[in-house]
Structure formats: structure tokens, C-alpha cells
Amino acid sequence: MKPEWLNFLIDAGAEIENNQVTSFGNLQREQRVIHSGLTFCDLSHQGLISIDGEDAADFLQGQLTNDIRDVSDQHSQLSAYCTHKGRMLANFRVFKRGESFYLRLPQSILESTLKRISMFILMSKVSIRDASNALVRIGVSGPEADGQLADIIPELPLKIDDITQVNGYTVIKCAGSIPRYEIYGELEPIKTLWGQLDVNAAPVGAGCWEVQDIMAGIPTIYPETSESFVPQMTNMHVINGVSFQKGCYTGQEVVARMQYLGKLKRRMFRIHIETSEEVKAGDSLYSDDSTSGQGPGQIVSAQADYEGGYAALAVINIADAEADNLRLHDENGARISVKTLPYAVEEKQN
Template sequence: MKPEWKAFLQNDGAEFSDGDSVASFGNPERERRVTTSGNVICDLSHYGLIAIYGEDAPSFLQSQFSNDIQLVDAQHSQLSSYCTPKGRMLANFQIFQRKETYLLRLPGTLLETILKRLQMYVLRSQVTLEDASASLVRIGVSGPDASSMLREALGFPVPEQINETSTQNDITVVKLSGCHPRYEVYGLLEPIQDLWNRLNVHCAPVGSDCWGLLNVLAGIPVIQPATSEAFVPQMANMELISGVSFKKGCYPGQEIVSRMQYLGNLKRRMYRIHITADQADPGDAIISDEKGENTPVGQVVESYPDPNGGLAGLAVLQISATEASRKLRLKDNKSSKIKLETLPYSLTDSNPE
């Protein structure tokens, strides 16, 4: 995080937790409530950026990721993932284009690992990969009035459809799915400071957990270090949220991902859950009363404090363990209870392209 940006946020009341993550702006409980009902702005410095550019960048990325990079241009971003040869996701990310450079937005905790792995496969390709986290300031904007407020503050139209992007006046806007219109905005320090001040008149600044909560409510998984290599893309519903292409050529794990899609042997899916507990970390085991303590039936993907108490989360579970009669809880918390919630998309709409 740029020191000037951090100082700017601290002057606005930001309280930081570990590293560059904003914990809150002084009232976490109120911030959670307004996140699901009102207009909010959020610093996204807990995400990192990997820049990929050069003559061979499109072909290189096409050979590495689960989605069709040919569909990414100045007006279109996409969700995608990077898999092991066994089809397990090392990471997933939003990828967009800015000034002929591809940018991968992913958790900062995974950036170094993914960057090093990608660099191993460059070989003779004319492509450069680098950590671009310090080059652009990034914020999130969400709420019922986010589109109109952002348009007025920027002075140019903002994307209307999910995953559409636009860049004007050196500011890039990416529209994401959410319970309200939701955007990520990227730019240089001073323009983003000015934008923050304009939006702050009608938006509530919130901590990074609130942006995570919005991902959960949208059913968008974010792979963390604890869940890296844990899930094939379909287990985390990536093909249901346009994160996998079944028409493109080969990439690491492609054969396994395609076989799972066409043979229909998927036994685990990602579900939205509510947990009666104070904490549940990525990778935490979930058990059912039927199978007992020693046989986990799933894992937590992520969870965040719910405005109504407990935790709102996403979890990959054995499909057979989600029947109404099964009681689920965290393996290491005997008093916890897990209830299935409704996702904003159907789990049965998986149609290969």
C-alpha cells in the first residue's frame, strides 16, 4: 500500500489490522449493517495485482487459466482460475485489461506464490509478469445508488453489465455481481483520493470484511492460502459464475475439469451458509451428525460477521450431506450450528458452452 494512501485513509478514520487490510472505520457493527442495505466505499488494498504484458501475453495466459482470455479486452473482464495438473485451483481471480496490460486481482496473501509459479512457465515467451500492487490504488463501491453516484463522481458512464469494464481519465471501473450494483475502481493516487472524497459524502466507508461479506452474498468464492489446491473449479461453482470455459484449448488440469463437467460425477458443491459461531477460518472442517467427528463432509471457503449475528459464509460440502435431515457444524466447535442459505444463482444451471 502506498504510504500516502494509507495516511489518507487513517486521516479518514481507518483502523488497520494485519498488513494493508482496513479493519474498520471505527464502528464495525454499523458498517456491516449498512453494507447489506446502503451505499458503501471500501479500500481494496488487501487484494494484490499481477500485471502481465508483452507480445505473447494473450497466448501465454490462454495456456494457463481456466477461462477464455480472448474474451478479455478493454470493455470486458472475467473470473478465472489457475489450476494444478490435477485440476485443483491454486487461486481464482478477476482479470481485466488496462492500457494493453492484463491485471489479475487476487488476495495479496497469494500473490507471491502465483507470480512465481507463472514465471516458471514463461520460458521463451515474449511476456513480462510483475507485482503491480503498488502502481494502482483500488477501491470498491456498492449500494442501491452506486451506479448513479459513481457516474456523477467520475463524470463518465460506468459499466452496466456484470464483468463489463471501462477506462476513462486513467480510471478503470469493473462491474461485479452483488446484492446491489457493485464496482471495483482502479487508478493513480490523486484521482482515487478525489473520487473517495466525492463518494464519501453519500457513502459509508467500511472495512475489508464488508467487501468479503458482499462476495459471500453474491456466491463468489475467493480462494485463500488455506484452501489453495483444495477444490476443482466446479466444486466452488466457478462454471456457474462464468469462471470456466469448456471451448478453449488446454491449460493445467483442463482434462480433469472437462471430464468432471461432461461425465457428471461431481460429488461436492459450494453452498452459502450461516454459522452460529464467532469465527470460522478458510479451510476449517465441517462435519455432520451422521458421519461423526472423524469424517469431515466439507470445508469453509470464507466467512465474515453477519449483520444479524453469527457468520455468513461459503462452504464446499458433500452434496449428500446437505439433505434437510442432516445437522452440520464446525469440527472444532461443538456448539456451532450450520444452516444452508439461498445462493443468488441456481446450482442446476451448469451447461457447458
């Protein structure tokens, strides 16, 4: 995190652990208000990788699951980076600002992703670096976010994943049950924006933003689940994170074969876990009824729910999810209930 921004957040009342804002002093209130009020949060827990150079677009086209030709100053996309076996090493939002492409992904997985993808530059005229300190980033959400932001930023994107570039801000509209925006910019403009938002909105911790990703059914790959899932297992193909027309990229054969020839036995579900103990990415699920040799499933992401327990996304064996007899970890673990996602996932028939 940029030191000047860190000091600014501390002065604003942020409680920070491991370069991540945990709260602004009242976590329970923050967890509650994100569902109905106007909130904003620091997104420094999400890092940035920048890709520059005349071959940048061609290089990314051969590495990522989505079609980089659709990324422009006006449109971003979700995408993933896979092994040759089609397993996701990481997933991220891809956007463009100026001449640079950016991958926005968790800080915890940035270094390994940067090291891996840099191995394949070879003769390409491409520069790849950790750009986490180059841009400050915040999230804004709430039922009235459109109107409140429009009073500050004169032009907002209208469609999910679209971008506007206004007054030094890169503004991206995100999927969610209520309007959400990611905003990127230099230090001083974002400090000014923070002060303007602070008049009518409540600052919240990083976990509150992930709760909204969970509610929206948007997966995040962390080190604990890297190489665990093909994109379809996390519904990436449903949320426009995979292109099946773009041609070759690392892992493409496996991903395409699963789409056209295979039958997906596991996919991502939204769940609620009846526990007060911390639930983490990579935690295993249990079911007495499961016949899967790999176990019934695994947590993708999880955050405490203001009504109690944990809200989470999990990749689950479809038959086990339908049986609705899931627990966390083992037979004595917390009960799990399956909730609805905000989008439909078509099940392929035999």
C-alpha cells in the same frame, strides 16, 4: 500498500492491521449499512499481478481456466489457475488496462501464485510482476450506487463483468444483490474520487466487501484452501469462471472430465454459522450422518454477520448439505444452516 495511500487512509479514519483496513471506527454499523446504504472501501487487501508483452494473451490462455480472448478494455472475467490435477491454486478477476493484463487476487496468495506462474514463461515474450502498488483500488456498493457514481464518473458499465475506462478510472461492474463496482486508478484520481464519495457514502472495512462476495456466491481461494478444490466444486463454472471451449490449459483434462463424464459429489453452498468465535477459510465441517471419508466439507470464506454469527461459503458434500445436520469442526461445534445462493446450480443426474 502504497505509503502515500496508507497515510491518506489513516487520515480518513481507517483502522489498519497487516495492510488491511479493518474498519473506520464502528465495525458493527459498517456491517449493517452495507446491505442498505451507499458504501465504499479500500481494496488493498486484494493484490495485483500484471502480465505484459507480445505473448501475454497466448501465455495466459495456456494457464487459466477461462478464455482470455474475451478479456478487453470493455470486459473482465473471473478465472482460476490450477495444478495439473485440476485443483485450484488461486482464483481471480482478470482485466485489462492499457496494454497490460491484471490478475486481482488476495495479497495472502499473491506471492506463491506469482512464483508458480512465472516458472512457465520459458521462451515466451512475457513480463510478470507484482503490480499491487501500481494502481489504487476501491469498491463502491449500494442500492443507489449507479446514480451516485454516475454523477462523478460519466460512463459506467451496464452488465456484470463489463468495464468502462473513463478519466483515468478502470470501472468494473461486479455481481451482487445490490449494484457493486471495483474502481482502479492512479493515486491522485482515486484520492479525489474518495473525497467525492465521502459526501454521501460511508467508508467501510475490507471484510464488508467480502460479505458481499459471500452473498453473491463468489468464492475466493486463500492459502488455507489452495489445491483443495477443482473449479466446479466452488461453482466457478456457474459464475462464468471456466470455459469448456477454449482448449488446453494446465489441469484442463481433469476439469473437462468432471464436467462431461463425472458426477460432482461436492459443491459450494452459502451457509450461516451460529457462533461468535472467528470462522476462517479452511475450517472443517462435521456431520454425524456423513459417510464421506473426506469429511462433510470445508469453509471457503467467512465474515461476521451483522445479525449475529458468521456468513460463509463452504464446499460441502451434497448429500450432507441436503441432510441439514452440519456443525463446525466437530460434534460439539456451532450449528450450521444452509442458505440459498443467488444463482441456480444444476445437479447432474446419474
